[in-house]
Amino acid sequence: MKKVLAGLVDVRREELPRILPLTLAYGLVMASLYVLKPARNALFLDQLGVAQLPYVLMLVALIGGGVAAVFTRLIRLIRLDRLILGTFLFLMINLLGFRLLLPYGWGWSFYLFYVWVNLYGLMATSLLWLLAGVIFNPREARRLFGLIGSAGIAGAIVGGAFTSWVVTQVGTENLLIVCVALLGGGLLLLLRVRSGGEVSPREEKKSSGALADIGRSDLLQLLGSMAALTAVVAAVIDVQFNDIVDRAFADKDAKTAFFGQFFAYLSGFAFLFQIWCTPRILRSLGVVSALLFLPLSMALGSVAVLFAPGLAAGILLKIGDGGFRHSLHKSAVEILFLPIPAAVKQRTKVLLDTTVDNLATGIGALLVLVLTAVLGVSYQHLGFVSLALVGLWVGLVIRGRGAYVDAFRQALDRRAIDLGELTVEVDEAAALDSLIASLDSGNERQVVYALDMLISLRSRRLARAVRPLLQHRAAEVRQKSIRVLCNQAEELPVDEIEGLLQDEVLEVRVEALYCMCRQDEGGIEMRLREALQSGDPKLRSAAVGCIAAHGTEAGELVDDAFVEELLADRSAEGEDNRVQVARILGNLDRPEWRLYLRQLLEDSSPRVVEQAIGSLGAIRDPEQIGWLLDRLGDRQLRRAARQALAAYGPAVLPALRRCLLDKRVDPVVRTGVTRVLSDIRSQEVVDLLLEDLDAASPWLEHLMIKALSRLRQGGGSLFFEPRRVEEILARQVEAYYQLFEGLQLYQSVDGEAPLQLLQKVLREKQAQVQERIFRLLGLLYPPQDMHRAYLGLVSGQARL
Numbered sequence: 001m002k003k004v005l006a007g008l009v010d011v012r013r014e015e016l017p018r019i020l021p022l023t024l025a026y027g028l029v030m031a032s033l034y035v036l037k038p039a040r041n042a043l044f045l046d047q048l049g050v051a052q053l054p055y056v057l058m059l060v061a062l063i064g065g066g067v068a069a070v071f072t073r074l075i076r077l078i079r080l081d082r083l084i085l086g087t088f089l090f091l092m093i094n095l096l097g098f099r100l101l102l103p104y105g106w107g108w109s110f111y112l113f114y115v116w117v118n119l120y121g122l123m124a125t126s127l128l129w130l131l132a133g134v135i136f137n138p139r140e141a142r143r144l145f146g147l148i149g150s151a152g153i154a155g156a157i158v159g160g161a162f163t164s165w166v167v168t169q170v171g172t173e174n175l176l177i178v179c180v181a182l183l184g185g186g187l188l189l190l191l192r193v194r195s196g197g198e199v200s201p202r203e204e205k206k207s208s209g210a211l212a213d214i215g216r217s218d219l220l221q222l223l224g225s226m227a228a229l230t231a232v233v234a235a236v237i238d239v240q241f242n243d244i245v246d247r248a249f250a251d252k253d254a255k256t257a258f259f260g261q262f263f264a265y266l267s268g269f270a271f272l273f274q275i276w277c278t279p280r281i282l283r284s285l286g287v288v289s290a291l292l293f294l295p296l297s298m299a300l301g302s303v304a305v306l307f308a309p310g311l312a313a314g315i316l317l318k319i320g321d322g323g324f325r326h327s328l329h330k331s332a333v334e335i336l337f338l339p340i341p342a343a344v345k346q347r348t349k350v351l352l353d354t355t356v357d358n359l360a361t362g363i364g365a366l367l368v369l370v371l372t373a374v375l376g377v378s379y380q381h382l383g384f385v386s387l388a389l390v391g392l393w394v395g396l397v398i399r400g401r402g403a404y405v406d407a408f409r410q411a412l413d414r415r416a417i418d419l420g421e422l423t424v425e426v427d428e429a430a431a432l433d434s435l436i437a438s439l440d441s442g443n444e445r446q447v448v449y450a451l452d453m454l455i456s457l458r459s460r461r462l463a464r465a466v467r468p469l470l471q472h473r474a475a476e477v478r479q480k481s482i483r484v485l486c487n488q489a490e491e492l493p494v495d496e497i498e499g500l501l502q503d504e505v506l507e508v509r510v511e512a513l514y515c516m517c518r519q520d521e522g523g524i525e526m527r528l529r530e531a532l533q534s535g536d537p538k539l540r541s542a543a544v545g546c547i548a549a550h551g552t553e554a555g556e557l558v559d560d561a562f563v564e565e566l567l568a569d570r571s572a573e574g575e576d577n578r579v580q581v582a583r584i585l586g587n588l589d590r591p592e593w594r595l596y597l598r599q600l601l602e603d604s605s606p607r608v609v610e611q612a613i614g615s616l617g618a619i620r621d622p623e624q625i626g627w628l629l630d631r632l633g634d635r636q637l638r639r640a641a642r643q644a645l646a647a648y649g650p651a652v653l654p655a656l657r658r659c660l661l662d663k664r665v666d667p668v669v670r671t672g673v674t675r676v677l678s679d680i681r682s683q684e685v686v687d688l689l690l691e692d693l694d695a696a697s698p699w700l701e702h703l704m705i706k707a708l709s710r711l712r713q714g715g716g717s718l719f720f721e722p723r724r725v726e727e728i729l730a731r732q733v734e735a736y737y738q739l740f741e742g743l744q745l746y747q748s749v750d751g752e753a754p755l756q757l758l759q760k761v762l763r764e765k766q767a768q769v770q771e772r773i774f775r776l777l778g779l780l781y782p783p784q785d786m787h788r789a790y791l792g793l794v795s796g797q798a799r800l
Helices: 002-008 013-048 050-077 080-104 107-135 138-170 175-190 210-216 217-250 252-284 288-309 313-324 326-336 343-374 382-401 399-414 429-438 444-454 461-471 473-488 494-502 506-519 524-533 537-549 560-567 575-587 593-599 606-621 622-632 638-661 667-679 683-693 696-711 722-747 753-780 785-795
Strands: none
Touching: 013 050, 013 107, 013 138, 013 175, 013 217, 013 252, 050 107, 050 217, 080 107, 080 494, 107 138, 138 494, 138 537, 175 667, 210 217, 210 343, 217 288, 217 313, 217 326, 217 343, 217 382, 217 399, 217 593, 217 667, 252 288, 252 313, 252 429, 288 313, 288 382, 288 399, 288 429, 288 473, 313 667, 343 382, 382 399, 382 473, 382 683, 399 429, 429 444, 429 461, 444 461, 444 667, 461 473, 461 494, 461 524, 473 494, 473 506, 473 696, 494 506, 494 537, 506 524, 506 537, 524 537, 537 575, 560 575, 560 593, 575 593, 575 606, 575 696, 593 606, 606 622, 606 638, 622 638, 622 667, 638 667, 638 683, 667 722, 683 696, 683 722, 696 785, 753 785
């Protein structure tokens, strides 16, 4: 199974233990949800009728927002692995309880069950996506989240189809027992994703200030208006669709079977459309045209219900909402968010996804209630309301095109799009236009930035625009232009790229040779062998660099004789070759070659030594930990040594701890250890620092708290035990108070220079303790807020 999975998608071997159980678990959770949804709809309609649906939708809107807020708070307070375990067990017990409760036929129980299923979907799926966000970095997420989402769609298809198939045999209520089994299976898989309880959520995304952000941005106003109109129209359509199904099927199990089959086909349609059509629509028509698919499809369905009412019209009506909303429309909205600064996006996206969506759904349900229960409008004629809202929606989208294009261009000019956090492709038509235009910029950094965003894209226009950059004066531009062109389906400018094999910059030569190797019918190995055996030193060094930079595909070309020859090379290209050999030794990690690596650690070239140190981190040679610790005291090599030690991960913690607490060790080295600890993003590091703070001297205590603060500010999967932090915080507050009393005492006495010096020392110590207090508060509360509060306090300005 793992081999099949790795062949279908771009999954690295080391990612399989994380991605495989998480993907399967998400599929099971979505299958359970799409078993529950048909059961929920059918039970509610059978027992209470469609006239009660607007009331329950309003209830969902009211309760959903409150539960989301409470759930978000729990995510901050409870470690994610424990929260997942507790939530899944709680949901499984709830399912068993509803199985016992629903047969009594009490009206309130069906209201409760309807609302609960919505909350079930919110809690179970959000926890899994939160876990995915914790265990995968943004670059991994870009490759892997599509796989997880596809598993969810597959689960929805299977869940719906299974419901349609078995409901007539087992009955609607007994489907809840099936969901218990599915959820239990998902939980068992999730327990394999992480061990040791290291998982904790990233910092919550606050919505404070989001309204002000929306007020300042035309693009955010467009997004907010679309989110509201989408939810209102979806609520109207939902009522109409359920009314049509209620009249078409009299039997409860028949309703359940239809809903199950419909949801299965709808999920399949959404999946196929997302795979085959969404990329083509975004590339050819652009994001604004893509945004029109959802409202226009809703309008088409509303027209069908108005003038040709029946089950077929109802299906067409719901296809727009269920088919496009979570495929093409969602992708288009994600692209619209690209030019929004990350901090603003975090605040506003939470507001739009929760508060606005819930509020608008409630408004839509209230509108249906007023029109049908008060004014006597039939469910069929609610289509006129949908058409009016869609007209407003389409007008907003067309008017908003300029806002998106302007925002994207401004973001490119400011280089405000964080490439490390980018999880969507930017091959949408207008975005591609802006990126291609940026390639003509006289600003070298902006050209490099645009090329970084274009590396994974393919387009005929892109190949024509990038080709002139092969002659750019900046080496980095030439290098990345080769990479972009090599990824295109168009015929390569072979002569120009081969000419770059003689470039003065090694990195450009390496990229050019690798590109030619990928195009060579004889394969990478043959081309590299020819380059290594050539008498051209530039080509030879490019081949060595290519082997070092691009993995072990040609690892069989590297043997003892090859390594020893390059180590002995003292020509003009020799230093570059030794740097690349050090890199190769780190990539291949053959134990018998570690002697060569130790030889490179004594090289006369600092570049060679730094690369050899980096390779030590790559192979995690335990015998060299002590040597690396000593290099923390070397001004020239300490940075490379810190990075190498951090690459060892938790395995190096015992040695770091001994060094940290040994008072005989040079303070400079101990200071470097705290920096290394802050670079190892592991729960063991947090626990170690919190535990050992009591044994630390004041100067070391300050550095350890700074290390904790850096770990916290980096976000990710770390949990800071509140009680332990509060204990340390109380001690710091007490120390601050004692210093304050001492300072007040000495300030009340006129003294000579020694006394003034003492006062200065006390003030400096007080400032350090004050800094530690706010850093510790940042472990308990949002660190950005605590940092701003600290800056306001030390500024001395009352208004801050």
